[in-house]
Amino acid sequence: MIECAIAYALIDYLGYGIVQDEQHNASLSYRVFQAALWIPIMFYLDTWYDRIGFFILWWTFVLDWLYYVFTIQPFMDMLARALRLRFGFPRVGWDDWEDTESDFKNGISHAYWTPIGILAGFKKNEAISIPVLVIQSFVGVYLVL
Numbered sequence: 001m002i003e004c005a006i007a008y009a010l011i012d013y014l015g016y017g018i019v020q021d022e023q024h025n026a027s028l029s030y031r032v033f034q035a036a037l038w039i040p041i042m043f044y045l046d047t048w049y050d051r052i053g054f055f056i057l058w059w060t061f062v063l064d065w066l067y068y069v070f071t072i073q074p075f076m077d078m079l080a081r082a083l084r085l086r087f088g089f090p091r092v093g094w095d096d097w098e099d100t101e102s103d104f105k106n107g108i109s110h111a112y113w114t115p116i117g118i119l120a121g122f123k124k125n126e127a128i129s130i131p132v133l134v135i136q137s138f139v140g141v142y143l144v145l
Contacts, residue, residue: 001050004041009066053144060140
């Protein structure tokens, strides 16, 4: 399950970075592609426990935290060296860290679909504080373990 989570987040990092527009929005076709990734992942995962666990990790924002790890360029350079790649991973998207940093300072405005977002009635583009999302993610990891 962990390998699927990492692969999903890496594909999300690369794909979203390539297709996003100037306002950091992805197209509908990318979102359809992203949803279609679930099909091979569900076939790959052996048990219903793993499939439900992957869903819980996704729904509790854990996969999004993995995505953000991939946006850290020194981490990506280290990963390329560890995999003995002759090339580095491309720096896609998020070229202007000021936008990302301000998102983090004010909370995250695209987590309205998580359990906290739904239960608290958050609307699209309403920010949820980072500590709340981190606690939610820890609960998700705990449930999967």
